[in-house]
Amino acid sequence: xxxxxxxxxxxxxxxxxxxxxxxxxxxxxxxxxxxxxxxxxxxxxxxxxxxxxxxxxxxxxxxxxxxxxxxxxxxxxxxxxxxxxxxxxxxxxxxxxxxxxxxxxxxxxxxxxxxxxxxxxxxxxxxxxxxxxxxxxxxxxxxxxxxxxxxxxxxxxxxxxxxxxxxxxxxxxxxxxxxxxxxxxxxxxxxxxxxxxxxxxxxxxxxxxxxxxxxxxxxxxxxxxxxxxxxxxxxxxxxxxxxxxxxxxxxxxxxxx
Amino acid sequence: xxxxxxxxxxxxxxxxxxxxxxxxxxxxxxxxxxxxxxxxxxxxxxxxxxxxxxxxxxxxxxxxxxxxxxxxxxxxxxxxxxxxxxxxxxxxxxxxxxxxxxxxxxxxxxxxxxxxxxxxxxxxxxxxxxxxxxxxxxxxxxxxxxxxxxxxxxxxxxxxxxxx
Numbered sequence: 001x002x003x004x005x006x007x008x009x010x011x012x013x014x015x016x017x018x019x020x021x022x023x024x025x026x027x028x029x030x031x032x033x034x035x036x037x038x039x040x041x042x043x044x045x046x047x048x049x050x051x052x053x054x055x056x057x058x059x060x061x062x063x064x065x066x067x068x069x070x071x072x073x074x075x076x077x078x079x080x081x082x083x084x085x086x087x088x089x090x091x092x093x094x095x096x097x098x099x100x101x102x103x104x105x106x107x108x109x110x111x112x113x114x115x116x117x118x119x120x121x122x123x124x125x126x127x128x129x130x131x132x133x134x135x136x137x138x139x140x141x142x143x144x145x146x147x148x149x150x151x152x153x154x155x156x157x158x159x160x161x162x163x164x165x166x167x168x169x170x171x172x173x174x175x176x177x178x179x180x181x182x183x184x185x186x187x188x189x190x191x192x193x194x195x196x197x198x199x200x201x202x203x204x205x206x207x208x209x210x211x212x213x214x215x216x217x218x219x220x221x222x223x224x225x226x227x228x229x230x231x232x233x234x235x236x237x238x239x240x241x242x243x244x245x246x247x248x249x250x251x252x253x254x255x256x257x
Numbered sequence: 258x259x260x261x262x263x264x265x266x267x268x269x270x271x272x273x274x275x276x277x278x279x280x281x282x283x284x285x286x287x288x289x290x291x292x293x294x295x296x297x298x299x300x301x302x303x304x305x306x307x308x309x310x311x312x313x314x315x316x317x318x319x320x321x322x323x324x325x326x327x328x329x330x331x332x333x334x335x336x337x338x339x340x341x342x343x344x345x346x347x348x349x350x351x352x353x354x355x356x357x358x359x360x361x362x363x364x365x366x367x368x369x370x371x372x373x374x375x376x377x378x379x380x381x382x383x384x385x386x387x388x389x390x391x392x393x394x395x396x397x398x399x400x401x402x403x404x405x406x407x408x409x410x411x412x413x414x415x416x417x418x419x420x421x
Contacts, residue, residue, distance in 0.1 A: 014267045015258045020268040026273040033274035040278045047286045050294035055301060068294040088287030092279055095286070121260050123271045126281070189260075 008196040012120055012189070032124075035116040039099045047095075057146045067095070071243065078247040079254055086250050088136060093128055094243035098182055103234025104188065105228060119238075120188040122181060129181030132246040142254035151256055179247055184238040196225050223236075389414045 014032045016022050022030070049060030050068065057065055071091045076082035097119055104117025120125050140148040152169035153162050198220045205217030391409045397403065 009259055014263050014271075022263065026269040028267070028270035030267065030270055030274075032267070033270060033320050036274050036278045040281050042284055043282055044290075047294075051289050053293060053297045055304070057306055064290070064294050065298055069292075069293050069298065069362055072295060086290060088283055091287045092283045096282055118275075121266060121271065123260065123268055124275055127275055131279075145360070161342060208272045232387060 006197060007194040008200075011116075011192055011196055012112070014116075014121075031114075031116045032118055032121065033146065035100070035103065036118050036124075039096060039103060042099050042103065043095045046099075051197055072116075074244055075247050078244070079251045083247065083251075084256055086135075086247065086256045089132070090247050090250075091242045093132065093246055094239050096128070097125075097242050098236060098239035101184070101238060102232060103224045104192070105231045105235060107228075117188050117192060119184050120192055122185040125183075125185040126177070126181035128131060128242070129177045132180060132249060133177035133245075135251045136249045139250060140256075143254065148253070148256070155222055176249060180242065180249075184242055187234050191234060192229070195224060195227055195231065198227070386414060388409070388420065389418070 014022070014030045017034060018027045018030060019028065022028060036061070047067070048065050049058070049062075052058070052061045054061055065220060068091075072084075072087055073096055075087045075090050079086060100119040100208075104115050104120065104243030106115055140151070144150075151168045154165050154169075154175065157165065191242045201220040202217045202224070205213040207222065317358070390407060390410045393414055394405050394407065396406045
């Protein structure tokens, strides 16, 4: 029996599908691309219930309506009546991150299909946060022109404090796209490393063949069950945080203070 | 950390597929299905509000109808009581009138009967007197042989009758 080498990073490896090795091409199909498409299919399937448009909704349609109302409330309450036109993007970020997080946490590996958590790649989360940031910039300068820079100046403060605060506000504004994309990436990255490490402990504990090893394996199994539940919660919270912050940032651009 | 070490190799395909998937979610679901769901929910809310308003209207109308019906019933009851009372009064009045007519008729007939009776008694007394006068004349003639004048006999009879 070969000693199991713990390689918690292996799960984040992008592997080519239909090719022998990775090449730097946009048309390279990978396991990451495959699971993005699975996320797309799942999102479309979940929301497809909303196309039934029954007067009395069934469970499927009710689910689609609950999700829609939830995100509609977020945009309306955060941005105001003008928030409706940003709902599609807030919806897209929330549903993509939620579905990617949850699908990545599913134990499909039991059936041999190793799920790839696309949100554990900062290339994905940062691309999304840069898109949110781009929307903020476009909306801000489109609506307010150069007046948009007044966002960095606190209202009603003395001039000395304004001079002091404005650069800090400006830097914190520029940090937004990084912090926004960092959050879901780090949460998924850390969570999956933890699950991988403790999953390996189970295997090694069982392989040890001793009573102590079995005990440790059982302990780790219980821990992993709890962690998986927590991971689902974290996945939902990260999707919610990303969508909510996107709405809050857009509100800054839409309404300036 | 494969996210870093592979970045240069995979970033192009990551971007392409991510943008494709996000665009699909954005346009098909975010702009398509979500709008439909929202209008469905809005339609349902509007319909529920309209139904509630209609129910309220019907209830108000039913209450108004009941109120009007109760007023009508009360009015009709009052009217019926009025009719009964006036009918009673009419009956009383006509009864009294008929009683009065009958009373006067009875009184008149009684008076007439009394008068007739008196007349009959007078006639009977007069007859009795004339018979008594004749009988007295004949009795006196037979007993005494003297004839008594009718006027004298009459005076005697009247006196005797008056004593009797």
